[in-house]
Amino acid sequence: KAGVTQTPRYLIKTRGQQVTLSCSPISGHRSVSWYQQTPGQGLQFLFEYFSETQRNKGNFPGRFSGRQFSNSRSEMNVSTLELGDSALYLCASSLVAGGPINEQFFGPGTRLTVL
Amino acid sequence: AQSVSQHNHHVILSEAASLELGCNYSYGGTVNLFWYVQYPGQHLQLLLKYFSGDPLVKGIKGFEAEFIKSKFSFNLRKPSVQWSDTAEYFCAVNGGSQGNLIFGKGTKLSVKP
Numbered sequence: 001k002a003g004v005t006q007t008p009r010y011l012i013k014t015r016g017q018q019v020t021l022s023c024s025p026i027s028g029h030r031s032v033s034w035y036q037q038t039p040g041q042g043l044q045f046l047f048e049y050f051s052e053t054q055r056n057k058g059n060f061p062g063r064f065s066g067r068q069f070s071n072s073r074s075e076m077n078v079s080t081l082e083l084g085d086s087a088l089y090l091c092a093s094s095l096v097a098g099g100p101i102n103e104q105f106f107g108p109g110t111r112l113t114v115l
Numbered sequence: 116a117q118s119v120s121q122h123n124h125h126v127i128l129s130e131a132a133s134l135e136l137g138c139n140y141s142y143g144g145t146v147n148l149f150w151y152v153q154y155p156g157q158h159l160q161l162l163l164k165y166f167s168g169d170p171l172v173k174g175i176k177g178f179e180a181e182f183i184k185s186k187f188s189f190n191l192r193k194p195s196v197q198w199s200d201t202a203e204y205f206c207a208v209n210g211g212s213q214g215n216l217i218f219g220k221g222t223k224l225s226v227k228p
Contacts, residue, residue, distance in 0.1 A: 003158070033215055043205065043218035056215050090159065094214065102147070102214050106159040 002027065004093050004107035012113045018079040021110045025072050025093030031055075032074040033104060034066060037088040046089075049074055050096070078112075086114045117142045119206050121219035128196050129227050136191040136222050138206030148189040149207040149216065150180055159205070165189065176200070198228045 005024045013019050025032050034046040045058040049068035066076040072093075078085055088111050092104035122137035140146065150162040163174025170182040180191045189206060203223045207216040 031214055035216075035218075042220040043207075043216075045215040045217065048214045050214070058215070092159075092216075102209065103161060103164065104216060105161075106151075108158050 004091055004105055006089075006091050006107040006110050008110060009108065010111045010113075012115060013081050014115050015081055015083060017081050018077065019081060019112060020075055020077045021089055021091075021112070023074045023076075023091030023093075023107060025074070025091075026105055029093035029095055029105075030072050031094045031096055031102070032068055032072065033092045033094075034074070034076050035090045035092065036060075037090055037109070038086075043090070046076065081114045083114050086112060088112075117208060117210060117217045119208055119217050119219035121204075121206055121222050123222045124220070125223045125225070127225045127227065130198055131195050132226075134191070134193040134196045134200070134224070136204055136206075136224070138189045138191065138219060139187050140189065140206075140208045140217075141187065142208060142210045144210050146208050146210045148180075148182060149209075150174065150178070150189075150191050151205045151207060151218075152202045153205065153221075154202045162191070162204070196224070196226050198226045200224060201226045 007022045031050045033048040035043050037043045048056040052068045063079045068074045088109040090109045091107045094102045094104045118141045120139045148165040151159045152162050153159050165172045165182045173179045203221045205221045206219040
């Protein structure tokens with residue numbers, strides 16, 4: 001069974017630009033969550049989608065947005081990039097959202113560098 | 116608000132030494148607890164998880180963790196570490212019906228051969 005895939009793996013952008021990252025969950029998984037990983041803040045939750053609906057959102061500005069498609073694939077978008085947005089963005093998928101059987105499987109991440 | 120604290124930022128051990136990494140969480144209700152590991156250049160992988168039942172849970176690669184509800188703790192242990200255990204270890208929690216994980220800042224483990 002293929003794991004969680006994320007594209008692109010590496011991205012370099014300049015301040016003010018916008019970026020779209022993509023995540024394909026494990027086949028059959030309907031929940032996708034996004035996390036930001038930085039050396040200073042660690043792993044922080046961005047948002048969670050289930051059946052094309054955002055279930056939960058972390059404490060990030062509105063420049064960060066996401067969506068989920070009917071095939072469970074998800075994208076996240078960051079507009080007006082800032083230097084502090086440089087991070088590893090991780091996607092995780094699970095069968096369902098929440099509850100005790102919610103085991104999340106992580107992708108390799110997209111390394112975003114903002115210059 | 117939920118939070119997770121990992122006490123050690125960086126732990127250095129020699130091979131065959133015993134390991135205990137501390138994790139405390141703050142959450143008032145029912146929690147699910149996890150330990151993830153991130154080997155250099157690799158994905159985050161689940162080591163073990165606790166949902167209910169026996170508070171001593173066993174995971175992959177000889178790791179185990181004990182949930183102590185009264186102390187809000189979920190410490191990770193391994194009796195004898197190997198060089199290949201060099202990695203960063205993350206404790207995480209989610210509560211009730213919440214799907215998202217709240218992570219600790221991570222503990223970097225370096226094992227000297």
